[in-house]
Amino acid sequence: xxxxxxxxxxxxxxxxxxxxxxxxxxxxxxxxxxxxxxxxxxxxxxxxxxxxxxxxxxxxxxxxxxxxxxxxxxxxxxxxxxxxxxxxxxxxxxxxxxxxxxxxxxxxxxxxxxxxxxxxxxxxxxxxxxxxxxxxxxxxxxxxxxxxxxxxxxxxxxxxxxxxxxxxxxxxxxxxxxxxxxxxxxxxxxxxxxxxxxxxxxxxxxxxxxxxxxxxxxxxxxxxxxxxxxxxxxxxxxxxxxxxxxxxxxxxxxxxxxxxxxxxxxxxxxxxxxxxxxxxxxxxxxxxxxxxxxxxxxxxxxxxxxxxxxxxxxxxxxxxxxxxxxxxxxx
Amino acid sequence: xxxxxxxxxxxxxxxxxxxxxxxxxxxxxxxxxxxxxxxxxxxxxxxxxxxxxxxxxxxxxxxxxxxxxxxxxxxxxxxxxxxxxxxxxxxxxxxxxxxxxxxxxxxxxxxxxxxxxxxxxxxxxxxxxxxxxxxxxxxxxxxxxxxxxxxxxxxxxxxxxxxxxxxxxxxxxxxxxxxxxxxxxxxxxxxxxxxxxxxxxxxxxxxxxxxxxxxxxxxxxxxxxxxxxxxxxxxxxxxxxxxxxxxxxxxxxxxxxxxxxxxxxxxxxxxxxxxxxxxxxxxxxxxxxxxxxxxxxxxxxxxxxxxxxxxxxxxxxxxxxxxx
Numbered sequence: 073x074x075x076x077x078x079x080x081x082x083x084x085x086x087x088x089x090x091x092x093x094x095x096x097x098x099x100x101x102x103x104x105x106x107x108x109x110x111x112x113x114x115x116x117x118x119x120x121x122x123x124x125x126x127x128x129x130x131x132x133x134x135x136x137x138x139x140x141x142x143x144x145x146x147x148x149x150x151x152x153x154x155x156x157x158x159x160x161x162x163x164x165x166x167x168x169x170x171x172x173x174x175x176x177x178x179x180x181x182x183x184x185x186x187x188x189x190x191x192x193x194x195x196x197x198x199x200x201x202x203x204x205x206x207x208x209x210x211x212x213x214x215x216x217x218x219x220x221x222x223x224x225x226x227x228x229x230x231x232x233x234x235x236x237x238x239x240x241x242x243x244x245x246x247x248x249x250x251x252x253x254x255x256x257x258x259x260x261x262x263x264x265x266x267x268x269x270x271x272x273x274x275x276x277x278x279x280x281x282x283x284x285x286x287x288x289x290x291x292x293x294x295x296x297x298x299x300x301x302x303x304x305x306x307x308x309x310x311x312x313x314x315x316x317x318x319x320x321x322x323x324x325x326x327x328x329x330x331x332x333x334x335x336x337x338x339x340x341x342x343x344x345x346x347x348x349x350x351x352x353x354x355x356x357x358x359x360x361x362x363x364x365x366x367x368x369x370x371x372x373x374x375x376x377x378x379x380x381x382x383x384x385x386x387x388x389x390x391x392x393x394x395x396x397x398x399x400x401x402x403x
Numbered sequence: 404x405x406x407x408x409x410x411x412x413x414x415x416x417x418x419x420x421x422x423x424x425x426x427x428x429x430x431x432x433x434x435x436x437x438x439x440x441x442x443x444x445x446x447x448x449x450x451x452x453x454x455x456x457x458x459x460x461x462x463x464x465x466x467x468x469x470x471x472x473x474x475x476x477x478x479x480x481x482x483x484x485x486x487x488x489x490x491x492x493x494x495x496x497x498x499x500x501x502x503x504x505x506x507x508x509x510x511x512x513x514x515x516x517x518x519x520x521x522x523x524x525x526x527x528x529x530x531x532x533x534x535x536x537x538x539x540x541x542x543x544x545x546x547x548x549x550x551x552x553x554x555x556x557x558x559x560x561x562x563x564x565x566x567x568x569x570x571x572x573x574x575x576x577x578x579x580x581x582x583x584x585x586x587x588x589x590x591x592x593x594x595x596x597x598x599x600x601x602x603x604x605x606x607x608x609x610x611x612x613x614x615x616x617x618x619x620x621x622x623x624x625x626x627x628x629x630x631x632x633x634x635x636x637x638x639x640x641x642x643x644x645x646x647x648x649x650x651x652x653x654x655x656x657x658x659x660x661x662x663x664x665x666x667x668x669x670x671x672x673x674x675x676x677x678x679x680x681x682x683x684x685x686x687x688x689x690x691x692x693x694x695x696x697x698x699x700x701x702x703x704x705x706x707x708x709x710x711x712x713x714x715x716x717x718x719x720x721x722x723x724x725x726x727x
Contacts, residue, residue, distance in 0.1 A: 198707075202714040207524075208664050209710050211655065216703030222696040331528050344522050376539035383532030387515060390525045 100392065101340050101356045108360065112367045119370060132362045133251040134241070134317060135329070136355060137310030140258065141192075141303030142333050143354045145206075148279045148296060149346020150199070152192075153210040155307040155333060157217035159326030162188055162308035163315025164225050170237055172228050177236045185308055191217075192304025196297035214330070225323050232320050241317035251313060255355070262351040275299075279346030335386045336361050415661025416673030418709055422659075423676045426683040434690040444569070446686055448637050451571040452477070452630035453653060454678045458582055459623030460657050461674040463523075465586070466619050467599040467666020469654060471527040472512060473627040475534040477646030480505045481631030482538050485641030488553045502628050508534060509624020513617030531650065542643035553639065561636025571633040578626070583671035595619070599666030655706045656681050663713070680705075 112119040119125075138155050145152050162184050169180035195213055199206050232238075243250050265272045277285040278292045285292055311326055318325070334344075340357025342349025364385065368378045411417065430437045437443075456473050463470045484501035488494065508530060515526045560570060586592035598605040598615050606612055627646070635641045660677025662669035685698055 198711060202711060202718055204710055204714040205664055208658060209707060211651065211658075212703045212706030212710060214703065215651065215655065215699045216707065219696060219698065219700030219703060223694070223700065226694065226696060331532075334524070334528065338525060344524060374540065374543070376536045376543065379536035379539070380533045383529040383536065386525060386532070387521065387529040390521050391515070391519050394520055 099341075100389065101353060101360060104339070104389075105356055105360050105363070108363055108367065112363065112370070116367075116370050119367065124366070128359070128362050128366055129252050129255075130249050132355075132358050133249065133255040134310055134313050135332075135358060136255045136258075137251075137313065138307040138329065139333060139336070139354045139358060140262070140351070141299060141301075141306040143337065143342070143349060143351055144275055144299040145303055146337055146342045146344070147275050147346060147349050148292075148299060149282070149344075150206040150296060150299070151210065151334075151344070152195075152300060152303045152307075153207065153330045154195070154213040154217050155303060156326040156329030156331075157214050157221060158188060158191075158304055158307040159311035159314065159329050160323065161217050161221040161224070161326075162311035163325055164221050164321040166237065166312050167233050167315065167321050168224055168228055170234065171231060177240065181312060184312065185305060188308035189301050189305040192301040193297060195304070196300025199300065200293040200296050222323055225321055230320065233316070237316055238319050239316075241313050259351055259355050266350050266352075276347055279348070281347075332361065333358075335382060339385065339389045414670070414672070415668050416670055416676055417661070418712075419660040419673055419676035419680055422705070423680040423683060426680060426687060430683060430687055430690065434687075436690055437686075442686070442690070444564075446682060447569050447572050449685070450679060450682045451569065451575045452634045453649070453656070453682065454575050454675055455571075455578060455626050455630040455633070456623075456649065457653050457657055457660075457674040457678045458578055458671065459619075459626035460653050461660070461662050461669045461671065462582065462586070462595065463619045463623050464657055464662035464664065465595050465599045465666060465669050466615055467602065467664075468516065468523040468616065468619070469527070469664060470512065470523070470620060470623045471650045471654070472508065472530040472534065473623060473653060474646040474649040475531045475538065476505050476508050476624050476627035477631040477634070477649065478643070479508070479534040479538045479631075480628035481635045481645045482541055482641045482643075484632050485553070485635050486541065488557060494554055494557050498632055501632050502625060505624040505626075505628020505631070506621055507624070509621040509627075510617065512624065513620035516620065517613040517616040535647070538645075539643060553636075557636055558639055561633065561639070569637070571637065574629075574633070579671045579675060586670065596667055599668070601667075652681060652702070653678070655702055659705055659709050 138159055142152060142155055165184045165187070166177075166180045169175045169183060170177065175183075191213075195209060198204060199209055241249070241251065245253055262272075274285070274290045274295060277288070277290060278295065282292060307326075314325060315321055336357035337349060337354050338344070338357070339360055340349065340353040340355075342353065342357075361382070364381070365378055368381060373381070456477065460470055460473060480501040483504050484497050487497035487500055492500075512523075512526055512530055515521050516523050519526075563570060565573060584592075586595065594605075594610050595615055597608070598610055598612050602612060631645060634645060656677035657669065657674055658664070658677070659680060660669065660673025660675070662673060662677075681702055684701060688694070688698055
């Protein structure tokens with residue numbers, strides 16, 4: 073992969089140098105997390121307790137599944153606005169299979185995950201094959217999937233799902249919910265791969281400069297199709313577990329999740345223009361939002377004011393981040 | 404004749420005009436209730452505010468951006484207007500304050516995007532959260548008790564018709580014509596298309612992209628606030644659901660009407676017919692007593708189809724030119 077000018081884009085050093093120059097705002101999220109964590113620890117008695125931290129981790133661990141595929145897409149400069157709808161639909165579909173068709177949990181889950189992934193693949197196929205704008209297409213599928221969810225939801229009586237489905241989210245390994253363990257395993261494995269695997273690093277090249285990536289023979293379209301499939305699959309998995317946790321279907325499950333994910337990832341240091349972000353940063357971003365909302369609840373800030381705060385945090389972080397980067401670029 | 408047809412066929416809003424005409428015919432032929440005056444009046448009350456918002460959204464789309472905060476601006480301004488009216492302020496002051504609120508939020512959006520260099524997606528999601536949050540805070544507090552009982556003249560304005568059509572529809576038509584003329588016939592309007600078509604070259608040609616961005620978002624904020632005021636005049640109260648989730652519908656309507664998130668495309672015919680299509684669709688579900696849940700399936704499907712054909716035709720053109 074040596075180019076004529078002798079610069080090797082796959083070379084760790086050159087690439088790090090380039091990235092360091094552009095992304096010094098990258099570690100903002102660690103500072104932010106530290107500040108809010110210390111602040112809450114010292115100002116409240118309830119925050120730094122095992123139960124509290126555990127419940128934050130449990131909440132994040134379920135949404136985290138939906139983040140996995142989304143992270144890949146954001147790094148490549150693509151976006152999937154239908155994650156929230158998919159998150160809602162998958163839970164309802166599993167409920168439908170188990171209640172109406174009397175399937176057991178495993179086949180229902182496999183069938184639903186397969187259908188959702190297939191849908192994601194089709195979306196990815198359309199976007200890459202016809203060079204469409206992913207935001208426009210997934211805006212359509214956002215509405216489409218939400219509609220299907222509403223139709224399926226209304227086609228069978230609203231019930232509390234059976235013990236088998238409910239136990240999915242409650243299953244514990246060594247006293248810890250399996251989703252938390254899964255989250256840490258996934259973060260460690262993927263974080264490692266993001267750092268050392270050339271296969272996954274291609275994702276950053278595509279995000280940084282699609283044309284160059286193409287010239288160097290990276291199969292962008294195949295990787296993008298895979299990422300759209302993965303995004304639908306992981307969103308569906310998260311949705312199934314979320315529905316299992318609340319024990320029944322709700323048309324509002326996953327409503328607006330795409331905005332929460334975008335906020336979390338961007339606060340975590342990703343850029344909508346692509347080329348930045350990573351699985352660890354996504355997790356930190358989601359944790360930050362979860363801790364922020366827990367903190368505001370402890371201070372008895374009403375939920376709607378929390379919404380205002382979320383908006384302010386989103387704009388301010390991006391503003392600071394982009395300005396730090398702009399200054400570094402000039403200097 | 405053939406030339407004229409080709410011109411009609413090649414404009415961006417072609418698809419939306421055809422599809423709303425088809426829906427209009429289906430409804431007119433198959434449903435005995437469609438031409439009932441109550442149905443036509445309720446259709447107007449649905450279409451007019453949405454088209455007014457769509458006008459602003461289309462202008463923002465033309466410069467290659469989009470505004471997700473329109474629903475929150477509509478709700479918040481409507482509530483501001485309702486609050487002031489309920490507290491005995493004059494109609495003039497209340498409406499002016501509501502419209503001012505819309506302009507101010509639009510200005511915040513525009514400044515953050517043009518001067519702060521933050522992507523429009525982030526900014527407008529942020530202001531969407533913020534002002535929906537403020538609206539909910541007002542509506543869940545004690546203040547919410549006083550958001551009905553508006554002055555009679557205000558209600559009369561929302562309820563009266565001229566030539567069988569609500570006043571707000573006339574406002575909508577006037578706005579459509581004015582903005583279309585500005586877009587197609589003035590220097591400012593044409594420059595918006597240049598900016599949307601190719602931002603880099605527009606900057607190097609000396610177009611003032613910053614002012615165009617700020618202006619478009621201010622217009623969008625103003626029109627959303629206007630839609631909010633007209634809605635509460637028509638429905639006689641400010642509800643917390645005012646404008647909730649409307650941004651996705653409007654954005655989809657504009658894209659079906661020939662706008663593009665990539666910028667440089669779209670006109671007022673598209674803004675109008677795209678919105679009318681969605682309104683007729685919802686109306687069809689009501690008239691034929693089909694479960695209205697299918698609405699978002701059809702709307703989303705239509706958007707995917709439009710985007711697909713658009714991309715397909717563009718790709719074929721590029722292939723023919725040998726650019727791909």
